Amino acid sequence: MRSLLLVLTLALGLAAPALARDNVTSFTLENGLALVVIEDHRAPVVTHMVWYRTGAADEAPGHSGIAHFFEHLMFRGTDSLTPGEFSATVEAQGGSDNAFTSWDYTAYFQRVAADRLSLMMQMEADRMRNLKLFDEDVATERHVIIEERGQRTDSDPGALLREQMGAAQFLNHPYGRPIIGWMHEITELDRQDALAFYRANYAPNNAIVVVAGDVTPEAALALAETHYGPLLPSEAIAPRIRPSEPPQLAERRIVLTDERVAEPYVIRSYLAPERNPGDQRKAAALTLLAELLGGNPTTSVFARELQFGQGIATWSAAFYDGTSVDPDTFGVFVMPVPGVSLAEAEAAMDKVIETFLTEGVDPEELARIKTQVRASTIYARDDAGGLARLYGQALAVGLTVQDVRDWPEILQLVTKDEIMAAATEVFDRNRAVTGWLQAPQPDVAANVTPAAAAEEATE
Amino acid sequence: MMLRLAHAAFALATTLTVTLAAPLRAEIAIQEVTSPGGIKAWLVEDHNIPFMALEIRFRGGTSLDQPGKRGAVNLMTATLEEGAGDLDAQGFAAARDGLAAQIGFGADADEVAVSVQALSENRAEAMDLVRLALTAPRFDAEAVERVKGQVLAGLRADAQDPSAIAARLEAARQYGDHPYGSGGDGTIDSVTALTRDDLVAAWQGVLARDRVYVAAAGDITGEELGLLLDKLLSGLPETGWPMPAPAQLNDAGGVHVEPFPGPQSVVLFGHGGIAFGDPDFFAANILNEILGGGRFSARLMSEVRDKRGLTYGIVTGLAARDLSAEWVGQFQASNDKVAEAIMVIRAEWARLAAGDVTEEDLAAAKTYITGSYPLRFDGNGPIASILVGMQMLGLPSDYPRTRNDKVNAVTLDDLKRVAARLLKPDNLFFTVVGEPAGLASTE
Numbered sequence: 001m002r003s004l005l006l007v008l009t010l011a012l013g014l015a016a017p018a019l020a021r022d023n024v025t026s027f028t029l030e031n032g033l034a035l036v037v038i039e040d041h042r043a044p045v046v047t048h049m050v051w052y053r054t055g056a057a058d059e060a061p062g063h064s065g066i067a068h069f070f071e072h073l074m075f076r077g078t079d080s081l082t083p084g085e086f087s088a089t090v091e092a093q094g095g096s097d098n099a100f101t102s103w104d105y106t107a108y109f110q111r112v113a114a115d116r117l118s119l120m121m122q123m124e125a126d127r128m129r130n131l132k133l134f135d136e137d138v139a140t141e142r143h144v145i146i147e148e149r150g151q152r153t154d155s156d157p158g159a160l161l162r163e164q165m166g167a168a169q170f171l172n173h174p175y176g177r178p179i180i181g182w183m184h185e186i187t188e189l190d191r192q193d194a195l196a197f198y199r200a201n202y203a204p205n206n207a208i209v210v211v212a213g214d215v216t217p218e219a220a221l222a223l224a225e226t227h228y229g230p231l232l233p234s235e236a237i238a239p240r241i242r243p244s245e246p247p248q249l250a251e252r253r254i255v256l257t258d259e260r261v262a263e264p265y266v267i268r269s270y271l272a273p274e275r276n277p278g279d280q281r282k283a284a285a286l287t288l289l290a291e292l293l294g295g296n297p298t299t300s301v302f303a304r305e306l307q308f309g310q311g312i313a314t315w316s317a318a319f320y321d322g323t324s325v326d327p328d329t330f331g332v333f334v335m336p337v338p339g340v341s342l343a344e345a346e347a348a349m350d351k352v353i354e355t356f357l358t359e360g361v362d363p364e365e366l367a368r369i370k371t372q373v374r375a376s377t378i379y380a381r382d383d384a385g386g387l388a389r390l391y392g393q394a395l396a397v398g399l400t401v402q403d404v405r406d407w408p409e410i411l412q413l414v415t416k417d418e419i420m421a422a423a424t425e426v427f428d429r430n431r432a433v434t435g436w437l438q439a440p441q442p443d444v445a446a447n448v449t450p451a452a453a454a455e456e457a458t459e
Numbered sequence: 460m461m462l463r464l465a466h467a468a469f470a471l472a473t474t475l476t477v478t479l480a481a482p483l484r485a486e487i488a489i490q491e492v493t494s495p496g497g498i499k500a501w502l503v504e505d506h507n508i509p510f511m512a513l514e515i516r517f518r519g520g521t522s523l524d525q526p527g528k529r530g531a532v533n534l535m536t537a538t539l540e541e542g543a544g545d546l547d548a549q550g551f552a553a554a555r556d557g558l559a560a561q562i563g564f565g566a567d568a569d570e571v572a573v574s575v576q577a578l579s580e581n582r583a584e585a586m587d588l589v590r591l592a593l594t595a596p597r598f599d600a601e602a603v604e605r606v607k608g609q610v611l612a613g614l615r616a617d618a619q620d621p622s623a624i625a626a627r628l629e630a631a632r633q634y635g636d637h638p639y640g641s642g643g644d645g646t647i648d649s650v651t652a653l654t655r656d657d658l659v660a661a662w663q664g665v666l667a668r669d670r671v672y673v674a675a676a677g678d679i680t681g682e683e684l685g686l687l688l689d690k691l692l693s694g695l696p697e698t699g700w701p702m703p704a705p706a707q708l709n710d711a712g713g714v715h716v717e718p719f720p721g722p723q724s725v726v727l728f729g730h731g732g733i734a735f736g737d738p739d740f741f742a743a744n745i746l747n748e749i750l751g752g753g754r755f756s757a758r759l760m761s762e763v764r765d766k767r768g769l770t771y772g773i774v775t776g777l778a779a780r781d782l783s784a785e786w787v788g789q790f791q792a793s794n795d796k797v798a799e800a801i802m803v804i805r806a807e808w809a810r811l812a813a814g815d816v817t818e819e820d821l822a823a824a825k826t827y828i829t830g831s832y833p834l835r836f837d838g839n840g841p842i843a844s845i846l847v848g849m850q851m852l853g854l855p856s857d858y859p860r861t862r863n864d865k866v867n868a869v870t871l872d873d874l875k876r877v878a879a880r881l882l883k884p885d886n887l888f889f890t891v892v893g894e895p896a897g898l899a900s901t902e
Contacts, residue, residue, distance in 0.1 A: 088755070144770075150791070260720065262620075337612075
């Protein structure tokens, strides 16, 4: 499905492996379009992706959801393609295509036989500048998106909690708005909004093309020059300077009660720094911290203490992905076993974090994690399409090809002390939002107010 | 005029590329390996990347659960990695991660699956761990209780998840008391009652050599693979539990509405299907592609989503399983749109059943099905999975070379004949979980 990127998943692997062997080449066309070529000649297949440096965090206030809505409209036709013909043409080649939107980027991709790359570039270049929008198409697609929101968000209490927590975490920065948009604003989006967003953001000097698979850099460059080369750059592309967060003065808490909840859980997000060009060390420390604390379902600190040791949790996790334009979050999660309250689960989780901050890193666990990081650069080479995503995402948030190349090595170099320093900095309840997801409680005693729970948790 | 010209030029370009590129390099060299001990496996050797993907399947899966022990095979499979030999659960995980090996276990209604990716530099040690998990699992009381807790949490979550509720209702309606009629992970009661002895019995009954299938791809030779497999699997019992009987599908049409709060309803629909080995399977597969397959241009996607905006997505598929076959579909829609979407589906079903299909429909589906096939073989992981699946379907190892010919051999007359044979609008059953407006159960 043309879809939102699900940014928060509870089972994150090790972030961002890159290639040990250098089969990545990059170019910039005269019109500003960036091209990355990842060679893999084992199968006659190619993945072609176009990433735009624009997403939900670049929308005008009051128009939430337009970045994602517009992604759908990109399939609605150009001067030379009727609505639906883009996908139909890809499919007639035996290929598949789709697109996704996040806060910082919007990406379109096709997976086709390698000798169909030219046609894919021809069509993507066409819709980069020649999209045609009609009111009736916009109206129908709005219905599809309302259904999408119903399916992904409103039917899922966990998704509703995450949406509320995001809004609470970011009071001022646009990361606080949902990618798909608030329902009352989605219903008002129209053709004019779409065209304004298109003109402001879709141009070669705001795009990154990634080609991965059975193609040489020379051939890919020649095709890109042919199809993307003639497109005029836009002078309207503005630097992405977004409103920043004011100092957070107090802890924020959300309790979402929903009759559809079967397994209650507690989840917390802390404001955390992101990867920056030439400056990824702290993000690397946080990546390893998430792995140590809750990355492994058996041997992580959370799993050992909460699942094995005390036996009070069914699942636990920690997660972090620093690949964003602006500071984002570090998350922790505990789903208690039946009979253990959310207040008890949260208190136990905080106790584990507190102990970790005094006891420090288990060197054996860290060594195993670094071994896995090293191996992930080997396994990653089996999936050229996955590598295309990795490079596209990194470049779309302002990192460079060199940053992606350096990342595995930086992960190897990070020390225990750096991990502990990052942990000390990030684990500040006054920079956090804590969420409880629960079913209605018939039992009065179980109806602990958040304030009472917080007191309990610190006892 | 401009528009028309542009279209003509575009169509030409498209046709040209298709013609030029028709013989896609789907030539993957599958070796049939027989180990010194007699275990058969398929292999695609590729030494580009220093790791190997290994896929092992045991036919039968959760359908082998014994009476009163529903969920035993699933729980057994989930507990294989929770301690083996002299390693407890944490010891096993630490050993595995120290080697950066990836070892996964899963069970469904037709098979237990073991998926391994191991680096060339420490393959022997990684395989020792897999061997321990398969032949010497501990099923420690602590591990069984902990994993049981996770399975039970999943079952409680399913009881509040409209998609899971729909799947369980639909299975029960279709197959009643047959294992296909209930979830392989069991029920709260059946899982709660399972004991360590039940898991040991399931382990011995399911992981047997008379039902094992093996495929590998990557940095390993046939000889090395043979030796590895003898070590890995020779400790397993020769035979296991007998295979379950074929399942009888209740193929009556109708509607069932299961009330559930929320803005949308989840809808599963379908009727009887066709076995993979049936001579009409390829025609049926093309029909499914035209009706509701993976393409955005499929009829249901076009009619229900793109033209009317009734859903975010709708898809149909041929579920050709070991013990039965169905033609199924699913979508989610706002409660006020479900009835209209069902009307559109019924109409499209009837239209295709009546033979309303053209040479253009056939050609577009064929180019998609044949063109996408070679694209699947694009890595050690995908290749090993495809190879083991082919063996379970009883296909010969040269199948990738002949498969597209079988697709291309289907004629428009075949499509119309098979549509009349298989598509039965009156037999469509819709299982709806939600609060749909203007729609009631038929029972």
